[in-house]
Amino acid sequence: MKRLLFTLIILRLTAGYSEAVDIRIGFINGAESVKVSATGYMDIIDLATNEIISTTYGWSGGFVKATQEGLVLKDIGLFTNPVLLKPIVGAKALVNGNRYRGEIEIQKNGNGIKVINVIDLEEYLYGVLKSEMSAKAPMEALKAQAIIARTFALANLKKHEQEGYNLCSHIHCQVYKGMDMETDNIIDAVDSTKGQILTYDGEIAQTFYHSSCGGVTADVLSVWGKDIPYLKEVYDPFCKASNDNWNYTISLTAIQNILNIGNISSIYTDGKDSGGRVKNIIIEHTQGKATIPGNKFRLMIGSDKIWSTRLTIARNGDKVTFQGKGKGHGVGLCQKGAVSMGTLGYNYKQILGFYYPGVYLRSIVFEEE
Ligand SMILES: [Zn+2]
Ligand SMILES: [Zn+2]
Incomplete structure (x- = not known):
């Protein structure tokens, strides 16, 4: 069996991919x-x-x-x-x-125990997909998700290098709970895309994804300040029918407490990208003025409360209501749109090409240790 090295450059982007390759997943760290x-x-x-x-x-x-x-x-x-x-x-x-x-x-x-699952990369993916997308999703959407998860794993082999494994089993990397999460559909989706990953310019691509873009995906530049050519705004007609409209009301006092700032006199948005995502939230308070990047603000208040940065703010006395569309950071593949594309008969290559324009689908082979 061949093994992935922490340092290896994997890509010889040709030929077939038949060898089993092991990956190390740390799933318990510190238990007695x-x-x-x-x-x-x-x-x-x-x-x-x-x-x-x-x-x-x-x-x-x-x-x-x-x-x-x-x-x-x-x-x-x-x-x-x-x-x-x-x-x-x-x-x-x-x-x-x-x-x-x-x-x-x-x-x-x-004084604790560290437990690592040493597992074939493809078999690891069997246990990952269900936590990322419903196992009942159309097969082509599941295949797209399998390629995203495989690409993510290979792009992040060094994430836990210091701890002696490649990836953890939590949301920090990819949620992985072993074999009991497998379904026949998921195994089919992984097997039928075996070894396929997304690349750009000869490098492994960064395959971010989110629940629902609400009509247009985000430019990664406006979310995390990085300029990545294949992570730009994509107008998405596929998730439109199920636009996630949401709203959330919170008191100014609660925001003050979460952000640990003075009494708020005003709160407003500053700048929007062409898809309507807020660049910054400005808060004027008794101790000064805070400028918080939209996505950071969303995570500080809670991503389950403020679903996305495609939002508007309305104030009513001591309360503010955030109202918006979509769920998640908005970068890369929109899962709701991908599922809808699968239902409409698009294949996984078309789905991936739509959300990551310009990337290449490649088969990987591994160097000998
Ligand atoms: Zn991790
Ligand atoms: Zn979408």
């Missing part, structure tokens, strides 16, 4: 102990010596606990080195009740 078992036979390997410490069947009621001396494996012993749980003959490992494909690496991390 973890419950571990297997659906069948499992080798337990000392990672410093590569020797098999034990071969168990099931290991029901098994757990691993961190102590001063090392890792205590219930009924097996105390080990000072990291251990690898390697299910064999088709078995799967369970950690805290969730099934995982691939292998499970357990390390001591201070």
